[in-house]
Protein backbone atom coordinates (compact mmCIF):
# COMPACT_ATOMS: atom_id res chain seq x y z
CA UNK A 469 0.00 0.00 0.00
CA UNK A 470 1.32 3.40 -0.95
CA UNK A 471 0.68 5.09 2.34
CA UNK A 472 -1.47 5.08 5.41
CA UNK A 473 -3.27 8.37 5.04
CA UNK A 474 -4.28 9.68 8.43
CA UNK A 475 -7.12 11.67 6.85
CA UNK A 476 -8.28 9.07 4.34
CA UNK A 477 -12.00 9.49 3.60
CA UNK A 478 -14.60 7.52 1.70
CA UNK A 479 -15.28 10.42 -0.67
CA UNK A 480 -12.90 9.05 -3.31
CA UNK A 481 -14.72 5.73 -3.06
CA UNK A 482 -16.34 6.62 -6.35
CA UNK A 483 -15.79 5.89 -10.01
CA UNK A 484 -13.53 8.30 -11.86
CA UNK A 485 -16.29 9.15 -14.30
CA UNK A 486 -18.37 10.67 -11.49
CA UNK A 487 -15.60 13.21 -10.83
CA UNK A 488 -15.22 13.85 -14.54
CA UNK A 489 -18.94 14.53 -14.86
CA UNK A 490 -18.81 16.70 -11.74
CA UNK A 491 -16.09 18.81 -13.34
CA UNK A 492 -18.14 19.31 -16.50
CA UNK A 493 -21.27 20.25 -14.53
CA UNK A 494 -19.26 22.70 -12.49
CA UNK A 495 -17.44 24.27 -15.45
CA UNK A 496 -20.75 24.62 -17.25
CA UNK A 497 -22.47 26.18 -14.24
CA UNK A 498 -25.18 23.48 -13.97
CA UNK A 499 -23.70 21.75 -10.93
CA UNK A 500 -26.14 23.30 -8.48
CA UNK A 501 -29.26 22.47 -10.44
CA UNK A 502 -31.58 20.46 -8.27
CA UNK A 503 -31.54 16.81 -9.32
CA UNK A 504 -33.60 13.83 -8.22
CA UNK A 505 -32.10 10.35 -8.45
CA UNK A 506 -33.73 7.06 -7.49
CA UNK A 507 -31.96 3.89 -6.43
CA UNK A 508 -33.69 0.61 -7.27
CA UNK A 509 -33.05 -2.89 -8.58
CA UNK A 510 -34.77 -4.45 -11.56
CA UNK A 511 -34.90 -8.11 -10.64
CA UNK A 512 -35.24 -9.90 -7.34
CA UNK A 513 -32.19 -12.00 -6.40
CA UNK A 514 -32.05 -15.81 -5.96
CA UNK A 515 -35.43 -16.21 -7.68
CA UNK A 516 -36.89 -15.00 -4.39
CA UNK A 517 -40.30 -13.32 -4.17
CA UNK A 518 -39.09 -10.34 -2.10
CA UNK A 519 -35.92 -8.65 -0.87
CA UNK A 520 -34.97 -7.21 2.53
CA UNK A 521 -33.59 -3.69 2.38
CA UNK A 522 -30.34 -3.01 4.27
CA UNK A 523 -27.54 -0.47 4.11
CA UNK A 524 -29.11 2.78 5.27
CA UNK A 525 -27.07 3.22 8.45
CA UNK A 526 -23.80 3.10 6.55
CA UNK A 527 -25.15 5.43 3.87
CA UNK A 528 -26.01 7.98 6.55
CA UNK A 529 -22.53 7.72 8.06
CA UNK A 530 -21.05 8.19 4.59
CA UNK A 531 -23.19 11.18 3.60
CA UNK A 532 -22.67 12.93 6.92
CA UNK A 533 -18.90 12.76 6.49
CA UNK A 534 -18.86 13.46 2.75
CA UNK A 535 -15.98 15.86 2.01
CA UNK A 536 -12.65 15.68 0.21
CA UNK A 537 -9.83 15.45 2.76
CA UNK A 538 -6.40 17.03 2.22
CA UNK A 539 -4.94 13.76 0.96
CA UNK A 540 -7.96 13.22 -1.34
CA UNK A 541 -7.45 16.69 -2.77
CA UNK A 542 -3.72 16.13 -3.15
CA UNK A 543 -4.34 12.89 -5.05
CA UNK A 544 -6.85 14.52 -7.41
CA UNK A 545 -4.57 17.43 -8.04
CA UNK A 546 -1.12 15.87 -8.13
CA UNK A 547 -1.78 12.38 -9.45
CA UNK A 548 -4.90 12.85 -11.56
CA UNK A 549 -4.12 16.41 -12.69
CA UNK A 550 -7.50 18.02 -12.08
CA UNK A 551 -7.19 21.78 -12.56
CA UNK A 552 -6.70 24.09 -9.62
CA UNK A 553 -9.99 26.02 -9.98
CA UNK A 554 -12.05 22.78 -9.83
CA UNK A 555 -9.90 21.47 -6.99
CA UNK A 556 -10.62 24.63 -5.01
CA UNK A 557 -14.32 24.05 -5.57
CA UNK A 558 -14.09 20.42 -4.39
CA UNK A 559 -12.24 21.47 -1.24
CA UNK A 560 -15.39 23.03 0.17
CA UNK A 561 -17.90 20.51 -1.13
CA UNK A 562 -20.14 18.68 1.34
CA UNK A 563 -23.43 16.87 0.87
CA UNK A 564 -26.26 19.38 1.26
CA UNK A 565 -29.14 17.42 -0.25
CA UNK A 566 -32.12 15.51 1.13
CA UNK A 567 -32.64 11.77 1.15
CA UNK A 568 -35.80 9.72 1.46
CA UNK A 569 -35.37 6.04 2.12
CA UNK A 570 -36.95 2.72 2.94
CA UNK A 571 -36.20 1.64 6.51
CA UNK A 572 -33.69 -1.16 7.02
CA UNK A 573 -35.58 -4.42 7.26
CA UNK A 574 -38.28 -3.17 4.86
CA UNK A 575 -39.56 -5.83 2.51
CA UNK A 576 -38.89 -4.46 -0.96
CA UNK A 577 -39.42 -5.41 -4.59
CA UNK A 578 -38.06 -4.81 -8.06
CA UNK A 579 -38.58 -1.46 -9.76
CA UNK A 580 -39.51 0.54 -6.71
CA UNK A 581 -37.25 3.32 -5.41
CA UNK A 582 -35.41 2.19 -2.28
CA UNK A 583 -33.91 5.64 -1.86
CA UNK A 584 -34.57 9.02 -3.43
CA UNK A 585 -31.79 11.59 -3.44
CA UNK A 586 -32.72 15.23 -3.98
CA UNK A 587 -29.54 17.28 -4.16
CA UNK A 588 -27.51 19.65 -6.29
CA UNK A 589 -26.64 17.66 -9.41
CA UNK A 590 -22.93 17.46 -8.65
CA UNK A 591 -23.45 16.05 -5.15
CA UNK A 592 -26.09 13.52 -6.16
CA UNK A 593 -23.78 12.35 -8.96
CA UNK A 594 -20.68 11.96 -6.79
CA UNK A 595 -22.39 9.72 -4.21
CA UNK A 596 -23.83 7.23 -6.72
CA UNK A 597 -21.05 4.65 -6.57
CA UNK A 598 -20.87 4.42 -2.78
CA UNK A 599 -24.63 4.27 -2.36
CA UNK A 600 -24.97 1.47 -4.88
CA UNK A 601 -21.98 -0.36 -3.43
CA UNK A 602 -23.52 -0.31 0.05
CA UNK A 603 -27.12 -1.17 -0.88
CA UNK A 604 -26.22 -3.80 -3.45
CA UNK A 605 -24.24 -5.85 -0.97
CA UNK A 606 -26.16 -5.39 2.24
CA UNK A 607 -29.59 -5.88 0.67
CA UNK A 608 -28.35 -8.98 -1.13
CA UNK A 609 -27.09 -10.59 2.10
CA UNK A 610 -30.15 -9.59 4.15
CA UNK A 611 -32.30 -11.17 1.43
CA UNK A 612 -30.26 -14.37 1.31
CA UNK A 613 -30.42 -14.59 5.10
CA UNK A 614 -34.19 -14.12 5.06
CA UNK A 615 -34.57 -16.74 2.36
CA UNK A 616 -32.54 -19.23 4.40
CA UNK A 617 -34.45 -18.36 7.59
CA UNK A 618 -37.77 -18.96 5.82
CA UNK A 619 -36.67 -22.56 5.33
CA UNK A 620 -35.13 -22.97 8.78
CA UNK A 621 -38.27 -21.56 10.47
CA UNK A 622 -38.09 -22.38 14.20
CA UNK A 623 -34.55 -23.64 14.70
CA UNK A 624 -31.83 -21.08 15.28
CA UNK A 625 -29.51 -19.71 12.61
CA UNK A 626 -25.93 -18.60 13.25
CA UNK A 627 -23.86 -16.66 10.73
CA UNK A 628 -20.40 -18.26 10.39
CA UNK A 629 -19.11 -16.61 7.21
CA UNK A 630 -16.31 -14.20 8.18
CA UNK A 631 -13.47 -16.39 6.92
CA UNK A 632 -15.09 -16.69 3.49
CA UNK A 633 -16.47 -13.18 3.03
CA UNK A 634 -15.14 -10.94 0.28
CA UNK A 635 -12.75 -9.22 2.74
CA UNK A 636 -13.29 -7.64 6.11
CA UNK A 637 -15.89 -4.97 5.38
CA UNK A 638 -18.11 -7.57 3.78
CA UNK A 639 -17.79 -9.84 6.82
CA UNK A 640 -18.77 -7.08 9.22
CA UNK A 641 -21.64 -5.52 7.29
CA UNK A 642 -22.72 -8.93 6.03
CA UNK A 643 -23.04 -10.20 9.61
CA UNK A 644 -25.28 -7.26 10.40
CA UNK A 645 -27.34 -7.80 7.24
CA UNK A 646 -27.76 -11.48 8.18
CA UNK A 647 -29.30 -10.50 11.51
CA UNK A 648 -31.65 -8.02 9.82
CA UNK A 649 -32.69 -10.84 7.48
CA UNK A 650 -33.60 -13.06 10.44
CA UNK A 651 -30.44 -14.78 11.69
CA UNK A 652 -30.04 -15.08 15.44
CA UNK A 653 -26.32 -14.59 15.93
CA UNK A 654 -22.96 -14.09 14.27
CA UNK A 655 -19.57 -15.61 15.02
CA UNK A 656 -17.86 -12.27 14.24
CA UNK A 657 -16.95 -10.69 17.54
CA UNK A 658 -16.31 -7.22 16.11
CA UNK A 659 -19.74 -7.20 14.49
CA UNK A 660 -21.14 -8.00 17.93
CA UNK A 661 -19.27 -5.05 19.40
CA UNK A 662 -20.08 -2.56 16.65
CA UNK A 663 -23.73 -3.40 16.14
CA UNK A 664 -24.79 -4.82 19.48
CA UNK A 665 -25.84 -8.12 17.94
CA UNK A 666 -25.60 -11.56 19.59
CA UNK A 667 -22.33 -13.47 19.08
CA UNK A 668 -22.12 -17.23 19.36
CA UNK A 669 -19.54 -19.93 18.76
CA UNK A 670 -18.32 -23.44 19.43
CA UNK A 671 -14.75 -24.65 18.78
CA UNK A 672 -12.84 -25.90 15.75
CA UNK A 673 -11.18 -29.16 14.74
CA UNK A 674 -7.81 -27.55 15.46
CA UNK A 675 -8.51 -27.73 19.20
CA UNK A 676 -9.10 -31.46 19.03
CA UNK A 677 -6.06 -31.88 16.77
CA UNK A 678 -3.92 -29.76 19.09
CA UNK A 679 -4.60 -32.09 22.02
CA UNK A 680 -4.56 -35.09 19.65
CA UNK A 681 -6.92 -36.68 22.16
CA UNK A 682 -10.58 -35.71 21.70
CA UNK A 683 -11.57 -36.47 25.29
CA UNK A 684 -8.78 -34.23 26.66
CA UNK A 685 -9.68 -31.48 24.26
CA UNK A 686 -13.32 -31.46 25.39
CA UNK A 687 -12.17 -31.44 29.01
CA UNK A 688 -9.82 -28.53 28.38
CA UNK A 689 -12.63 -26.61 26.75
CA UNK A 690 -15.00 -27.36 29.62
CA UNK A 691 -12.47 -26.17 32.17
CA UNK A 692 -12.87 -22.57 31.08
CA UNK A 693 -16.32 -22.48 29.49
CA UNK A 694 -19.56 -23.04 31.32
CA UNK A 695 -21.59 -23.39 28.09
CA UNK A 696 -20.14 -26.28 26.11
CA UNK A 697 -20.74 -27.34 22.53
CA UNK A 698 -18.33 -30.08 21.49
CA UNK A 699 -17.35 -30.54 17.85
CA UNK A 700 -17.64 -34.29 17.39
CA UNK A 701 -16.49 -35.05 13.83
CA UNK A 702 -12.70 -34.69 13.98
CA UNK A 703 -12.01 -38.45 14.06
CA UNK A 704 -15.19 -40.46 13.97
CA UNK A 705 -18.52 -38.87 14.85
CA UNK A 706 -20.45 -41.85 16.18
CA UNK A 707 -17.63 -44.05 17.47
CA UNK A 708 -15.53 -41.36 19.12
CA UNK A 709 -16.95 -37.79 19.02
CA UNK A 710 -20.42 -38.32 20.45
CA UNK A 711 -19.27 -40.89 23.07
CA UNK A 712 -16.51 -38.54 24.24
CA UNK A 713 -18.94 -35.61 24.46
CA UNK A 714 -21.33 -37.74 26.54
CA UNK A 715 -18.50 -38.97 28.76
CA UNK A 716 -17.25 -35.44 29.52
CA UNK A 717 -20.80 -34.17 30.09
CA UNK A 718 -21.49 -37.01 32.54
CA UNK A 719 -18.20 -36.53 34.36
CA UNK A 720 -18.62 -32.79 34.79
CA UNK A 721 -22.35 -32.84 35.52
CA UNK A 722 -23.53 -29.51 36.92
CA UNK A 723 -20.08 -27.98 36.63
CA UNK A 724 -20.85 -27.23 33.00
CA UNK A 725 -23.90 -26.45 30.93
CA UNK A 726 -23.70 -29.13 28.24
CA UNK A 727 -25.39 -27.20 25.43
CA UNK A 728 -24.76 -29.92 22.86
CA UNK A 729 -22.64 -31.07 19.94
CA UNK A 730 -21.72 -29.78 16.48
CA UNK A 731 -21.59 -31.92 13.33
CA UNK A 732 -19.52 -30.52 10.47
CA UNK A 733 -19.09 -33.32 7.91
CA UNK A 734 -20.53 -36.52 6.58
CA UNK A 735 -24.17 -37.38 6.11
CA UNK A 736 -25.78 -34.84 8.39
CA UNK A 737 -29.24 -36.43 8.24
CA UNK A 738 -28.00 -39.85 9.27
CA UNK A 739 -25.44 -38.62 11.80
CA UNK A 740 -27.87 -36.21 13.46
CA UNK A 741 -30.48 -38.95 13.92
CA UNK A 742 -27.93 -41.35 15.38
CA UNK A 743 -26.40 -38.67 17.59
CA UNK A 744 -29.87 -37.69 18.83
CA UNK A 745 -30.58 -41.27 19.78
CA UNK A 746 -27.26 -41.60 21.62
CA UNK A 747 -27.70 -38.31 23.49
CA UNK A 748 -31.27 -39.20 24.48
CA UNK A 749 -30.25 -42.65 25.67
CA UNK A 750 -27.52 -41.09 27.79
CA UNK A 751 -30.10 -38.81 29.43
CA UNK A 752 -29.22 -35.66 27.54
CA UNK A 753 -32.59 -35.02 25.90
CA UNK A 754 -32.03 -31.28 26.12
CA UNK A 755 -28.63 -31.33 24.43
CA UNK A 756 -28.79 -29.54 21.10
CA UNK A 757 -27.43 -30.67 17.75
CA UNK A 758 -25.79 -27.91 15.77
CA UNK A 759 -24.81 -28.56 12.17
CA UNK A 760 -22.59 -26.77 9.67
CA UNK A 761 -20.72 -27.51 6.40
CA UNK A 762 -21.57 -25.62 3.22
CA UNK A 763 -25.22 -25.25 4.12
CA UNK A 764 -27.76 -23.13 2.30
CA UNK A 765 -31.54 -23.09 1.90
CA UNK A 766 -31.46 -26.04 -0.50
CA UNK A 767 -29.43 -28.40 1.69
CA UNK A 768 -31.40 -27.35 4.76
CA UNK A 769 -34.71 -28.04 3.03
CA UNK A 770 -33.36 -31.40 2.00
CA UNK A 771 -32.12 -32.22 5.47
CA UNK A 772 -35.53 -31.40 6.88
CA UNK A 773 -37.17 -33.64 4.30
CA UNK A 774 -34.90 -36.44 5.50
CA UNK A 775 -35.98 -35.90 9.09
CA UNK A 776 -32.58 -34.67 10.27
CA UNK A 777 -32.57 -33.93 13.99
CA UNK A 778 -31.13 -30.45 14.06
CA UNK A 779 -31.63 -27.64 16.57
CA UNK A 780 -29.35 -25.03 15.12
CA UNK A 781 -27.73 -24.30 11.75
CA UNK A 782 -24.34 -22.57 11.29
CA UNK A 783 -24.12 -21.01 7.83
CA UNK A 784 -21.07 -19.34 6.33
CA UNK A 785 -19.83 -19.31 2.76
CA UNK A 786 -23.08 -19.60 0.88
CA UNK A 787 -24.72 -16.81 2.86
CA UNK A 788 -21.95 -14.26 3.21
CA UNK A 789 -20.84 -14.48 -0.43
CA UNK A 790 -24.38 -14.72 -1.82
CA UNK A 791 -22.93 -17.78 -3.52
CA UNK A 792 -25.61 -18.39 -6.14
CA UNK A 793 -26.06 -14.74 -7.09
CA UNK A 794 -23.15 -12.51 -6.22
CA UNK A 795 -24.68 -9.16 -7.31
CA UNK A 796 -28.04 -7.52 -6.80
CA UNK A 797 -27.71 -5.16 -9.76
CA UNK A 798 -29.34 -2.09 -8.23
CA UNK A 799 -29.10 1.06 -10.37
CA UNK A 800 -29.24 4.81 -9.72
CA UNK A 801 -31.25 6.81 -12.23
CA UNK A 802 -31.88 10.51 -12.73
CA UNK A 803 -35.65 11.03 -12.77
CA UNK A 804 -35.97 14.81 -12.61
CA UNK A 805 -33.71 17.86 -13.07
CA UNK A 806 -34.12 21.60 -12.72
CA UNK A 807 -33.96 23.53 -16.02
CA UNK A 808 -32.47 26.95 -16.66
CA UNK A 809 -35.73 28.62 -15.57
CA UNK A 810 -35.75 26.84 -12.23
CA UNK A 811 -38.54 24.39 -13.14
CA UNK A 812 -38.20 20.68 -12.41
CA UNK A 813 -38.31 18.61 -15.61
CA UNK A 814 -38.69 14.85 -15.79
CA UNK A 815 -35.96 12.75 -17.35
CA UNK A 816 -36.18 9.22 -18.71
CA UNK A 817 -33.80 6.50 -19.86
CA UNK A 818 -35.19 4.42 -22.71
CA UNK A 819 -34.08 1.00 -23.84
CA UNK A 820 -35.53 -1.56 -26.20
CA UNK A 821 -36.41 -3.67 -23.17
CA UNK A 822 -39.72 -2.34 -21.77
CA UNK A 823 -38.87 -3.52 -18.25
CA UNK A 824 -35.70 -1.42 -18.25
CA UNK A 825 -37.26 1.92 -19.19
CA UNK A 826 -36.95 4.19 -16.15
CA UNK A 827 -40.03 5.82 -14.61
CA UNK A 828 -39.65 9.60 -14.66
CA UNK A 829 -40.60 12.22 -12.10
CA UNK A 830 -40.71 12.74 -8.35
CA UNK A 831 -42.60 9.78 -6.91
CA UNK A 832 -43.67 8.14 -3.66
CA UNK A 833 -44.17 4.46 -2.88
CA UNK A 834 -47.08 3.12 -0.87
CA UNK A 835 -47.86 -0.37 0.36
CA UNK A 836 -51.54 -1.02 -0.16
CA UNK A 837 -52.78 -3.12 2.75
CA UNK A 838 -56.23 -4.67 2.62
CA UNK A 839 -58.03 -3.72 5.84
CA UNK A 840 -60.19 -6.83 5.75
CA UNK A 841 -57.44 -9.44 5.85
CA UNK A 842 -54.39 -7.37 6.82
CA UNK A 843 -52.50 -8.56 3.74
CA UNK A 844 -50.62 -6.43 1.21
CA UNK A 845 -52.35 -6.07 -2.17
CA UNK A 846 -49.17 -4.72 -3.73
CA UNK A 847 -46.98 -1.64 -3.82
CA UNK A 848 -48.23 1.45 -5.56
CA UNK A 849 -45.96 4.11 -7.03
CA UNK A 850 -47.56 7.52 -7.41
CA UNK A 851 -46.48 11.01 -8.43
CA UNK A 852 -45.41 13.01 -5.36
CA UNK A 853 -48.52 15.20 -5.48
CA UNK A 854 -50.87 12.20 -5.31
CA UNK A 855 -52.06 10.57 -2.11
CA UNK A 856 -53.74 7.20 -2.59
CA UNK A 857 -55.27 7.46 0.86
CA UNK A 858 -57.51 10.26 -0.47
CA UNK A 859 -59.11 7.78 -2.84
CA UNK A 860 -61.88 5.37 -2.06
CA UNK A 861 -60.97 2.92 -4.78
CA UNK A 862 -57.74 2.52 -6.71
CA UNK A 863 -57.08 0.65 -9.89
CA UNK A 864 -53.85 -1.32 -9.70
CA UNK A 865 -52.52 -2.49 -13.05
CA UNK A 866 -49.32 -4.15 -14.22
CA UNK A 867 -46.95 -1.45 -15.53
CA UNK A 868 -45.95 -3.47 -18.61
CA UNK A 869 -48.86 -5.86 -19.14
CA UNK A 870 -51.50 -3.24 -18.37
CA UNK A 871 -54.46 -5.56 -18.99
CA UNK A 872 -53.60 -7.31 -15.72
CA UNK A 873 -55.47 -5.14 -13.24
CA UNK A 874 -57.61 -5.08 -10.13
CA UNK A 875 -59.66 -2.55 -8.16
CA UNK A 876 -58.88 -2.22 -4.47
CA UNK A 877 -61.17 -0.69 -1.86
CA UNK A 878 -61.07 -0.60 1.93
CA UNK A 879 -57.30 -0.31 2.03
CA UNK A 880 -54.64 1.42 4.04
CA UNK A 881 -51.89 3.08 2.02
CA UNK A 882 -48.63 2.97 4.00
CA UNK A 883 -45.96 5.34 2.79
CA UNK A 884 -42.67 3.45 2.59
CA UNK A 885 -40.20 6.33 2.41
CA UNK A 886 -39.01 8.31 5.42
CA UNK A 887 -36.94 11.45 5.16
CA UNK A 888 -33.53 10.56 6.56
CA UNK A 889 -31.41 13.54 5.46
CA UNK A 890 -32.61 17.13 5.26
CA UNK A 891 -30.36 19.77 3.73
CA UNK A 892 -27.29 17.61 4.40
CA UNK A 893 -28.23 16.92 8.03
CA UNK A 894 -29.11 13.40 9.12
CA UNK A 895 -32.59 13.63 10.64
CA UNK A 896 -33.15 9.93 11.25
CA UNK A 897 -31.93 7.79 14.11
CA UNK A 898 -31.42 4.20 13.08
CA UNK A 899 -33.23 1.71 15.31
CA UNK A 900 -31.24 -1.15 16.82
CA UNK A 901 -30.39 -4.07 14.53
CA UNK A 902 -32.71 -6.28 16.59
CA UNK A 903 -35.53 -3.81 15.93
CA UNK A 904 -34.75 -3.92 12.20
CA UNK A 905 -34.94 -7.71 12.33
CA UNK A 906 -38.31 -7.52 14.07
CA UNK A 907 -39.49 -4.94 11.54
CA UNK A 908 -38.59 -7.30 8.68
CA UNK A 909 -40.36 -10.22 10.36
CA UNK A 910 -43.49 -8.14 11.03
CA UNK A 911 -43.60 -6.88 7.46
CA UNK A 912 -43.20 -10.36 6.04
CA UNK A 913 -46.46 -11.17 7.82
CA UNK A 914 -48.18 -8.77 5.40
CA UNK A 915 -47.29 -11.04 2.48
CA UNK A 916 -49.30 -14.04 1.39
CA UNK A 917 -47.27 -17.25 1.58
CA UNK A 918 -47.35 -17.48 -2.22
CA UNK A 919 -44.89 -14.56 -2.41
CA UNK A 920 -42.61 -16.09 0.20
CA UNK A 921 -42.06 -19.62 -1.05
CA UNK A 922 -38.48 -20.20 -2.14
CA UNK A 923 -39.30 -21.93 -5.43
CA UNK A 924 -41.20 -20.08 -8.17
CA UNK A 925 -42.92 -17.55 -5.94
CA UNK A 926 -45.84 -15.51 -7.27
CA UNK A 927 -44.88 -12.08 -8.56
CA UNK A 928 -45.85 -9.41 -6.03
CA UNK A 929 -47.48 -6.43 -7.77
CA UNK A 930 -45.47 -3.20 -7.97
CA UNK A 931 -47.78 -0.94 -9.93
CA UNK A 932 -47.82 2.64 -11.14
CA UNK A 933 -50.76 5.00 -10.58
CA UNK A 934 -52.59 6.05 -13.74
CA UNK A 935 -51.03 9.50 -13.44
CA UNK A 936 -47.55 8.04 -13.05
CA UNK A 937 -48.04 5.68 -15.98
CA UNK A 938 -49.46 8.47 -18.20
CA UNK A 939 -46.50 10.64 -17.29
CA UNK A 940 -44.11 7.85 -18.26
CA UNK A 941 -45.85 7.38 -21.62
CA UNK A 942 -45.74 11.14 -22.25
CA UNK A 943 -42.00 11.16 -21.55
CA UNK A 944 -41.41 8.18 -23.82
CA UNK A 945 -43.35 9.98 -26.56
CA UNK A 946 -41.31 13.16 -26.07
CA UNK A 947 -38.05 11.27 -26.40
CA UNK A 948 -39.34 9.45 -29.47
CA UNK A 949 -40.21 12.78 -31.08
CA UNK A 950 -36.82 14.18 -30.19
CA UNK A 951 -35.02 11.21 -31.76
CA UNK A 952 -37.29 11.48 -34.80
CA UNK A 953 -36.43 15.18 -35.19
CA UNK A 954 -32.72 14.40 -35.01
CA UNK A 955 -33.11 11.63 -37.60
CA UNK A 956 -34.81 14.05 -39.98
CA UNK A 957 -32.32 16.86 -39.58
Ligand SMILES: Nc1ncnc2c1ncn2[C@@H]1O[C@H](COP(=O)(O)OP(=O)(O)OP(=O)(O)O)[C@@H](O)[C@H]1O
Nearest residue numbers: 732733734735736737738761762763767770771774
Ligand atom coordinates in the same frame (compact mmCIF):
# COMPACT_ATOMS: atom_id res chain seq x y z
N1 LIG B 1 -28.05 -35.99 4.30
C1 LIG B 1 -27.66 -35.02 3.47
N2 LIG B 1 -28.43 -34.66 2.45
C2 LIG B 1 -28.05 -33.70 1.59
N3 LIG B 1 -26.91 -33.03 1.70
C3 LIG B 1 -26.09 -33.33 2.73
C4 LIG B 1 -26.43 -34.34 3.65
N4 LIG B 1 -25.43 -34.43 4.55
C5 LIG B 1 -24.50 -33.52 4.20
N5 LIG B 1 -24.90 -32.83 3.12
C6 LIG B 1 -24.21 -31.73 2.40
O1 LIG B 1 -23.39 -32.30 1.40
C7 LIG B 1 -22.30 -31.44 1.09
C8 LIG B 1 -21.04 -32.20 0.93
O2 LIG B 1 -20.63 -32.74 2.14
P1 LIG B 1 -19.35 -33.63 2.14
O3 LIG B 1 -19.76 -34.99 2.47
O4 LIG B 1 -18.51 -33.39 0.92
O5 LIG B 1 -18.59 -33.00 3.28
P2 LIG B 1 -17.48 -33.80 3.96
O6 LIG B 1 -16.55 -34.29 2.97
O7 LIG B 1 -18.12 -34.80 4.83
O8 LIG B 1 -16.84 -32.69 4.85
P3 LIG B 1 -15.68 -31.68 4.51
O9 LIG B 1 -16.33 -30.32 4.53
O10 LIG B 1 -14.73 -31.88 5.62
O11 LIG B 1 -15.12 -32.00 3.18
C9 LIG B 1 -22.29 -30.38 2.19
O12 LIG B 1 -22.81 -29.19 1.63
C10 LIG B 1 -23.23 -30.93 3.23
O13 LIG B 1 -23.92 -29.88 3.92
Ligand SMILES: O=P(O)(O)OC[C@H]1O[C@H](OP(=O)(O)OP(=O)(O)O)[C@H](O)[C@@H]1O
Nearest residue numbers: 628732760761762763782783784785786
Ligand atom coordinates in the same frame (compact mmCIF):
# COMPACT_ATOMS: atom_id res chain seq x y z
O1 LIG C 1 -19.24 -24.31 5.66
P1 LIG C 1 -19.64 -22.90 5.87
O2 LIG C 1 -21.11 -22.67 5.64
O3 LIG C 1 -18.78 -21.92 5.15
O4 LIG C 1 -19.49 -22.61 7.47
C1 LIG C 1 -18.30 -22.30 8.09
C2 LIG C 1 -17.32 -23.44 8.09
O5 LIG C 1 -16.15 -22.95 8.64
C3 LIG C 1 -15.61 -23.91 9.52
O6 LIG C 1 -14.80 -24.84 8.91
P2 LIG C 1 -13.58 -24.53 7.95
O7 LIG C 1 -14.07 -23.93 6.73
O8 LIG C 1 -12.55 -23.73 8.63
O9 LIG C 1 -12.99 -25.92 7.61
P3 LIG C 1 -13.71 -27.19 6.95
O10 LIG C 1 -14.50 -26.71 5.76
O11 LIG C 1 -12.58 -28.08 6.60
O12 LIG C 1 -14.60 -27.74 8.02
C4 LIG C 1 -16.82 -24.60 10.09
O13 LIG C 1 -16.52 -25.81 10.60
C5 LIG C 1 -17.78 -24.61 8.94
O14 LIG C 1 -17.70 -25.80 8.23
Ligand SMILES: O=C(O)c1cccnc1
Nearest residue numbers: 628655668669670671782
Ligand atom coordinates in the same frame (compact mmCIF):
# COMPACT_ATOMS: atom_id res chain seq x y z
O1 LIG D 1 -18.33 -21.22 16.20
C1 LIG D 1 -18.26 -22.01 15.28
O2 LIG D 1 -18.59 -23.19 15.40
C2 LIG D 1 -17.77 -21.54 13.93
C3 LIG D 1 -17.47 -20.25 13.69
C4 LIG D 1 -17.02 -19.85 12.44
C5 LIG D 1 -16.91 -20.77 11.46
N1 LIG D 1 -17.22 -22.04 11.69
C6 LIG D 1 -17.66 -22.43 12.92
